[in-house]
Amino acid sequence: MTSVTMGTLSRAGELAGDLGGAELPLVLTPAxxxxxxxxxxxxxxxxxDRHLHRVGGLLLRGFGxxxxxxxxxxxxxxxxxxxxYDYASTPRTRLNKGVYTSTEYPAHQVIPLHNEQSYTLQWPMKIWFHSVHVAESGGETPIADSREVYRCLDAGLRRRFADRGLMYVRNYGNGLDLPWQQAFNTEDRAVVENFCRANRIDFEWKPDGELRTRQRCQAVAxxxxxGEMVWFNQAHLFHLSSLAPQMRETLLSVVGEAELPRNVxxxxxxxxxxxxxxxxxxxLGDCQVVFPWQKGDVMMLDNMLVAHGRSTYRGxxxxxxxxxxxxxxAE
Known part of the structure; x- marks a missing residue:
């Protein structure tokens, strides 16, 4: 982790924890x-302007x-x-126009590193996080340089994923995942269908009225x-193997692979x-950088250059x- 001095900004003190000399994120504090x-x-x-594309992420601390x-x-x-937050994959609450809670998963659940909406063909290039209230313990937002992840993966694996791409399959609702109404922010089937056509998402309405979608997407970008190559997908989140063994076995026995809430x-x-x-x-684990939040912190990431996640927490x-x-x- 490094910091910068410029005009009204000054060098930031070292954050707690061993970051192994990581440059990410660049820390800015007021002079x-x-x-x-x-x-x-x-x-x-x-x-x-000077540093985001080089480092990938900036942490603003002490700016009120x-x-x-x-x-x-x-x-x-x-x-x-x-x-x-259209074509959502996780539960969130809209607070203001364009401001949402972070993913509302239980505190005991880790959210693995990922690039926001990299399971789609169109994603945000910039993402900001603001720490309003710091957990009693844990609750960090780990980050990792997606260029480094790409470089560290086996070249054969990279080529295989790049050449073949990925197909994400989602079954909405039925108490297992987000209902399609929440995922697409609408109650209107026609709106869903138009969105899917515009974004090259194959869709089908099942006999029970629920929705299944399939979309072929990039694995690298x-x-x-x-112009740098980045590892850019959510295969490790969507795949059946991401489930805890007991949950995996239960779902397979009850609904079967074709009806899983999500798979890739x-x-x-x-x-x-x-x-x-x-x-x-x-x-991803080897490349991650973890630092403790402070109340009032804001982190800005280039969403293609840096992946983010969430640690478990208490309080x-x-x-x-x-x-x-x-x-x-993407074409």
Missing amino acids: EAGADWRSCIEDIRLSV FSGEDDFEVFARSFGHDLLS AHPVT YYGDGAPIEESALDEIRGV ERKVVVAMAEPCPQ
Whole structure:
């Protein structure tokens, strides 16, 4: 982890924990203690312009951010409309226009590293996190450089995934996953169908009225600005092997593989080897950087360059999220 000195910004102190000399994230703090972020916004923007594509993530600490309203104003100050969480894969609550709670999974559950909405053909290029309330223990947001993950994976595995792509299969509702109404933010089937057609998602309405979708997506991608290759998918989250063994066996016995809430295959529909997914999870773990949140922190990531997750925690925790700048849809 490194820090920067520039104008109204100053060097940040070392964060607790052994980060192994990691540069990610770049830490920004105000030169004068207690300074409001608005008085530093031009230097913050300049730091983002200079460093975000190089490092991938910036952590702003000590700038007096005070909740989701203030956070929304800050995120909008970069000149992009904030995105709605459409085609959702996890439960969240919308707080303001474009500001959401982080994924509402139980505190005992780890959220593995992932790039936001990399299970789609269009995703946000920028994502912000704001720590409103720090957990009693745990609750960190681990991050990892997706370029490093790509480099560390076996070259043969990378080529196989890149050449074959991925096919994500989702079965909505039935008490097992998000209902399609929540995932697509609508009660109107026609809206869902139009969204699917526009985003090259195959869909079918099942006899019980529930929805199944299939979408073929990338496994790796080139960053549109830097040209660097990144590991960019959620195969290790969607795959059946991500479930705890007992849950996996129960679901297979009750609904069968075809009706699982979510699963992923190679783009041609062939099964993905669990050994490959184990390797991917191992590399993600080796590449992750973990630091403790402080109240008021804001972290800004280039969503293609840096993956994020969530540690287990105890006590109350509140981290809110905003996203912006949709990428050009892949061909």
